[in-house]
Amino acid sequence: MTVYLNGQFLALEDAKVSVLDRGFIYGDGVYELVPVYGRRPYRLQQHLARLKRSLAGIRLTNPHTDAEWEAIISELIGRMPFADQGVYFQVTRGVAKRDHAFPAGVAPTVFMMSNPLVLPSHEQIERGVAVVTAVDERWLHCDLKTISLLGNVLARQLAADAGATETVLFRNGYLTEASASNVLLVRNGVIVAPPKDNQILPGITYDVAFELAREGGLPIEVRPVSKDEALAADEMWLSSSTKEVLAVTALDGRPFYGGKPGPVFRKVHALFQASKTA
Ligand SMILES: Cc1ncc(COP(=O)(O)O)c(C=O)c1O
Structure with missing residues (x-):
């Protein structure tokens, strides 16, 4: 399975994040899950708007424009062998020495994966x-x-x-x-x-x-x-x-x-x- 991590599409086994990532240490990040029907993301604009709101709410700069998010999502959808998907993506405050206060000058960690969409039976x-x-x-x-x-x-x-x-x-x-x-x-x-x-x-x-x-x-x-x-x-x-x-x-x-x-x-x-x- 291919996933996206910090600018690269990788095999899941090769996608590695530091144990100092603030997502791991503090749960310091936000996420979205977009349903995809027949390879078309459903209500993507609304999900991206909510992502912006969540990022602003935790004072984390959005690492991508909507157009960039759309491009990454669509590339990942295209790489999956199934039509109905659940695209999960998260942004964390990145990797830094452990200290509660925000680190300066640290790039966020961006991770995305897409799984088959399991709908109610x-x-x-x-x-x-x-x-x-x-x-x-x-x-x-x-x-x-x-x-x-x-x-x-x-x-x-x-x-x-x-x-x-x-x-x-x-x-x-x-x-x-x-x-x-x-x-x-x-x-x-x-x-x-x-x-x-x-x-x-x-x-x-x-x-x-x-x-x-x-x-x-x-x-x-x-x-x-x-x-x-x-x-x-x-x-x-x-x-x-x-x-x-x-x-x-x-x-x-x-x-x-x-x-x-x-x-x-x-x-x-x-x-x-x-x-x-x-
Ligand atoms: C706590 C909580 N409330 C509501 C929802 C429903 O949100 P959405 O319809 O955007 O999936 C979710 C979705 O995962 C959730 O985790």
């Missing part, structure tokens, strides 16, 4: 998936897509331990998001989701879901959602670049609402599938 789409719930114990910059993911990793493991797909998080009694997805709800036919503040990642799929819902004439509300309200919702969905939109049909070991994906989910899921080839 037919069964997961048709039957929905199980989630567990937990308290959101992460920091207060969840809007930045940083590689410091320990809080998300620990949350996600709770789902793995329970044989569930995701862990849905609540902070101070309010819904934030899940360990690697956004969470949207349906109440009385209205799609409801928490606002894109500092407590959640501004998901590209979350935006797409709202955009498609708007175009499809479905009512939408963006506002804080209490845990009680979330648990009483008619439908709950996960959204992410690899899950697309996925219905939640079991929560903490009990069937969620009807125990099967709801009608609003089916509409938005169909609109999403159509948007992939539009």
